[in-house]
Amino acid sequence: MLPQRTNLLISGTHLISMDPAVGDLPEADILVRDGRIAAIGPHSADRESGGAQVLDATGTVTLPGFVDTHWHLWNSLLRGTVGDRPGTDYFTVKRALAPHFEVADFYWAARFGLAEAISGGITTVHNFDHNVRDPQDADANIQAHLDSGLRGRFSYGPPDSAAPDVPNDLDDLAALRARWPESRLDDRLDFGIAVRGPYRTSPEVYEREWGTARSLGLPITMHCDRCMREEGCRNCGLVRLDELGLLGEDVQIIHAVHADEHDVSALARTRTRVSLSPMTELRTMGFPPLTELLEAGVRVSLSLDTLAMPTSADVLGHLRTIISVEAARTGSGVITPRRLLELATIDGARDLGIEHVTGSLTAGKRADIVILRSSDVNLTPSGDPVEALVYTGQIDNIDTVIADGRVLKRHGRLTVPDGEPDPLAMAAVRRDALLRRAAVAGDWHGPIAGDGTPPPTHPGPATFPDQGGTR
Incomplete structure (x- = not known):
């Protein structure tokens, strides 16, 4: 099950919008409602959130996904x-x-x-x-x-x-x-x-x-x-x-x-x-x-x-x-x-023909947003944030990822819902089982990790075809 879309107010970030009409804003607020960017403007410390969850983005850089x-x-x-x-x-x-x-x-x-x-x-x-x-x-x-x-x-x-x-x-x-x-x-x-x-x-x-x-x-x-x-x-x-x-x-x-x-x-x-x-x-x-x-x-x-x-x-x-x-x-x-x-x-x-939907941070587009910590050691001190991201930025600087208004990564960690299978763990066991099948057929002669136990048969949600995961 996906995380619910949440109305969000991203507060006080350095915005790199990739939209010439919006430009870059050193201190900006971004309001997200129903998965869409509702408004972008200069940061205001006393801005009303309108019931949206406030993400304090001080010391960050925000750009499109x-x-x-x-x-x-x-x-x-x-x-x-x-x-x-x-x-x-x-x-x-x-x-x-x-x-x-x-x-x-x-x-x-x-x-x-x-x-x-x-x-x-x-x-x-x-x-x-x-x-x-x-x-x-x-x-x-x-x-x-x-x-x-x-x-x-x-x-x-x-x-x-x-x-x-x-x-x-x-x-x-x-x-x-x-x-x-x-x-x-x-x-x-x-x-x-x-x-x-x-x-x-x-x-x-x-x-x-x-x-x-x-x-x-x-x-x-x-x-x-x-x-x-x-x-x-x-x-x-x-x-x-x-x-x-x-x-x-x-x-x-x-x-x-x-x-x-x-x-x-x-x-x-x-x-x-x-x-x-x-x-x-x-x-x-x-x-x-x-x-x-x-x-x-x-x-x-x-x-x-x-x-x-x-x-x-x-x-x-x-x-x-x-x-x-x-x-x-x-x-x-x-x-x-x-x-x-x-x-x-x-x-x-x-x-991909979806520039009206995503690709820039523009009011009216869907909320596909990446927030990076500009205070991390590899990004400080910084002159031009765009140059800093390209010349010294790392994947570890990514604090928050929002896709279509859903927070999928927060504080540097993926938001896997409780009770949902972990894609990383599932991939590992599926890979090992794949190698074993190929080895039996004589097509794989390399190492095989794992203990030889059959892979989990849970392939996804109930609507997914072929619950057993085999042909």
Whole structure:
């Protein structure tokens, strides 16, 4: 059960609104009613709360919740199995374990990843699911997202390592809205499709997938990873996608690390969106061309990609890495601390088409809010709070996270309701059981933690399908 929405008065914070009309306010009050930002103004010590719970935010910095635009939540359970040792690279482990996922594994992997998102101040997550093995797997992810309290998108993909002539389950994709009407989604979740595209599927598959998505009005997301699959590759092949009519405002391209000037031009001309995942790209692909994309006018957002690489939801740490890399790589002044915060907040919301809902602290928008302690040792003394957050901020500075008006983290701790299963503990036992099943099948030869006891069968609330958590 989610925490109840509470009317709140955040009092006396340094506001970084990410809304030019509001600006930054060194001492501000933010009134939240019914999950929505009702008012923002200069701090007043004698302001009436109107019955709202007062959060004394003296000595804090407050900004919009971060927006992550590409995250494979299903493989969050793989953290700790992926590494640098031979045979433990991301793709080898993912392909070995993906077929052994049970329905409850999908649920708790997503809940675990989303719990880390909350801890890191991420209040919106685009779940790019490229291992939907049957409709129940999709339902598990959707239910987990709703149970987390966060906002986001679920993009329906194929089973991991599906053959090039096997399309997504387009019949179930079309049925998704009937099974999950808006009344069940709490205005927090929408749907999209995750496709493999022309370099990984046959024309019959990608033409049908694009056609179905556009007939349903669903946004499309695709990895641009041609250079990981074709020897001698010099570009992302996006010019070909443009010629095929596959790019456009309804398309999000992931990574685009090897995009050349012609690819970048095609992205800008078609207003196609790009989600960069710098931490995983730097580790396995190359330098993300952030400066070049922004200079060309391409719409860019940022994402974590996966916890399995392994990475963490330390957004501020990621921003610090990006600004350092771009300074060394290009010397351009395009990438500034404030520009990076925009990419992580309002530009992420624009990518997902929800900038009217979230991404900035603006009266009328939903209350997706992160409050950080600016009095912590690593943030003092401070000149420009924006620069301080990007250059020295840490996940440990996050005191409070509010998503859609619900307090999901307070005083540095996640607010798990009494009696609710702990997503962290559930993820650990589900992961160990997954490894045991894969080992029995001969697909896993690595270590297995735990004592061998069966995993809990509680996969979530009573409305969750398949209470046993198996197929």
